[in-house]
Amino acid sequence: MAQSYFEVDPDVRSARTPPSQLYGDPAWHTRILDAVWARAWHYLQGVVLEGDTSSSPNVIPLDVCGEPLILTRGADGAERLLSNVCTHRGATLHDAPCTVRHLRCPYHGRRFHLDGAVAAAPGFDHLEGFPGERDALPSAHLARLGPLRFGSLKAQPEAEAWLGPVWERLPWVPWDELRPQPAGERHHRIAVNWALYVENYLEGLHIPYVHPGLARVLDGPAYRTELLEHGTLQVGVASPGAPCMHPPAGAKDHGTAIGGYYVWLFPGTMINLYPWGVSMNQVEPVGPTDSIVHYRTWVFDPQAPPPDVDTVELQDQQVVARVQAGVRARLYQGGSYSPTEEVGVHHFHRLLAAAL
Ligand code: FES
Ligand SMILES: [Fe+2]
Known part of the structure; x- marks a missing residue:
């Protein structure tokens, strides 16, 4: 080159x-x-969580520089920016903002907690060591300035x-x-x-x-x-x-x-x-x-x-x-x-x- x-x-x-x-x-x-x-850090387009948070969605899918991510807000109010790609065979999880208790994969039904940990995985009952760390949804980095939210895959530099x-x-x-x-x-x-x-x-x-x-x-x-x-x-x-x-x-x-x-x-x-x-x-x-x-x-x-x-x-x-x-x-x-x-x-x- x-x-x-x-x-x-x-x-x-x-x-x-x-x-x-x-x-x-x-x-x-x-x-x-x-x-x-x-x-880099990118402004998270399409995130509107401000105001009456009880009525706004707690899960928002995002595209950050071509990467499918998802912003979740847990019952404790903690926000996380996670991969929106299932850790099984790689299907994308959610397409639209919604209010849910778990993230759910539409392909084989795997479910994830809002912090990314596996909650249930049909067909994996007898797999030793499952779920392991690699089965949780990977996190990206999240930064806030008032209502402005920014995300980054690498966080170089840190927030x-x-x-x-x-x-x-x-x-x-x-x-x-x-x-x-x-x-x-x-x-x-x-x-x-x-x-x-x-x-x-x-x-x-x-x-x-x-x-x-x-x-x-x-x-x-x-x-x-x-x-x-x-x-x-x-x-x-x-x-x-x-x-x-x-x-x-x-x-x-x-x-x-x-x-x-x-x-x-x-x-x-x-x-x-x-x-x-x-x-x-x-x-x-x-x-x-x-x-x-x-x-x-x-x-x-x-x-x-x-x-x-x-x-x-x-x-x-x-x-x-x-x-x-x-x-x-x-x-x-x-x-x-x-x-x-x-x-x-x-x-x-x-x-x-x-x-x-
Ligand atoms: S790709 Fe998600 S459960 Fe299979
Ligand atoms: Fe100018």
Whole structure:
């Protein structure tokens, strides 16, 4: 296979952006799916367990990066993310959310407890050592931020290292008070490589040119990026009079009016905190130049008028499409990074290069 890795100079002032193969070469794409996405944390699409938990299903089948998984909530309230594949001959178990006491295989009737242990297995009464550990449904990893749930097959990095810095940096945010706002849900299919979408998210340098409306409510010179171990935090300081949050005493940004916090977690999770609530863009690769952006919102006050979630998103998608059109040009040789405005983009490329 052709070379599918690259290096990025640790010094942002001398570093150059990655080779153009990253943004569309099929062999690179396959390698990145394996080395990055199969190990990554993914937002669990379709999980709605919040609110009155007694009336919502306790078993939800999910597709996580092509892997059939199932989220279960036991009688004790404990949630688990398990394989949705029977440990007998490999049939998938459940196809739709439901409320059940046991998971049941439709093929030969094997049943599993909600923690994955075998409960009953017709035809296996006389097999010595059965059921053993290998007969239980394997677990995947589950992480939570308020109502947002994430799953990973490998948990590399572990949940505490991946999501923990968000708790630590923004401990005063009442994450558990967030309520889903279905009217804010969007699923955009975009004809660009996923990494271009992430890169655009990671810098504020484009804001005055691409988002004139946003530029009016943010204090441009005060905009800054902090690096996290597996992500970044961008701090958008509000312009005078613009809607803002006031971090409480003891918080790092106490005394500053914050218009928005923008958290990116490697590789494709973007969580935006605003005075009205949270939006999340989760980008997933579909092909070398094809991605889906799942966009969702949660609000602190379900009675408040719904926020505009489209303007900035569509402006970003349009400009990213221009980059996809140009980045693989023969005469384009990559660029340098702004040492003040693009440290987040540089950090992303460093993490990606390390993962490959
Ligand atoms: S495949 Fe599930 S019981 Fe046989
Ligand atoms: Fe943008």
